Amino acid sequence: MLDFMWPDITLFLQNPTHVFIVATSLVLAVLILLASSIATLDVKKRAMLLYAHVFFLVFPIIYFLFSVTCKYMFAHCGREEFIFYITTLSAITALLTGLVFAPVIFIRWYKRQAREINDTTNPLVAFIVKHSKKMGIYEVKLYVCDSAKPLAFSYSFLKSKIFISIGMIDILTKKELESVLLHELYHIKHKSGMLKHALHLLRATSPIAAFTVSAIKLDHEERSADAFAISQQETDRFICRAKAKVEDFNRAQCLL
Numbered sequence: 001m002l003d004f005m006w007p008d009i010t011l012f013l014q015n016p017t018h019v020f021i022v023a024t025s026l027v028l029a030v031l032i033l034l035a036s037s038i039a040t041l042d043v044k045k046r047a048m049l050l051y052a053h054v055f056f057l058v059f060p061i062i063y064f065l066f067s068v069t070c071k072y073m074f075a076h077c078g079r080e081e082f083i084f085y086i087t088t089l090s091a092i093t094a095l096l097t098g099l100v101f102a103p104v105i106f107i108r109w110y111k112r113q114a115r116e117i118n119d120t121t122n123p124l125v126a127f128i129v130k131h132s133k134k135m136g137i138y139e140v141k142l143y144v145c146d147s148a149k150p151l152a153f154s155y156s157f158l159k160s161k162i163f164i165s166i167g168m169i170d171i172l173t174k175k176e177l178e179s180v181l182l183h184e185l186y187h188i189k190h191k192s193g194m195l196k197h198a199l200h201l202l203r204a205t206s207p208i209a210a211f212t213v214s215a216i217k218l219d220h221e222e223r224s225a226d227a228f229a230i231s232q233q234e235t236d237r238f239i240c241r242a243k244a245k246v247e248d249f250n251r252a253q254c255l256l
């Protein structure tokens, strides 16, 4: 493969603009990855940085492939025009690739920081086992993140996982925690974890996407997950209190 492409690679690297674009992109990818490992970052900022990392990492590869394959397509274009076209095409492709891979890296990051709880006598694990069976979900693993910030999210790609932070366990009562777990189980059942991440990232990084169907779909998904928790607990008391406590915590953090 490399032998076959070698003449293209050599030709590509002879162009200083190409080298500059590729080198800048790779340096940015490394710097962003280092920034994303800062322990105090919140979920949204970390997700955005990891997304940007994937973007700058795949951009040079796509840029190279486009520059080789599109040479003939844009044969009539001037050199600057050609670079403009392939940069735009590469950026769009890298954005889409990021949407697929960033959530995977994001979850791996949290998995490394978290502890899997598989002791079935743990009340949270027992609750998940009981309800996932009832809902016809195959297996859901519980991970506890070592973070003082209250956070909970789920992810279902190959294996389903629910992440919950120590901060969340600390401030919520048993019933409130159960309402959060039911909310996350709903996401898993409807395979919305991955979609949710992709949409969050899209919404956070694109000004246009914020006004499109993705935002509406996301809110609808959240409301449905809440409605499911309410229907199971036959009251909205716990999910509402859980949300209020998380909001209070975040507000207090902002005032510090």
Ligand SMILES: [Zn+2]
Residues within 6 Å of the ligand: 183, 187, 222, 225
């Ligand atoms: Zn949710």
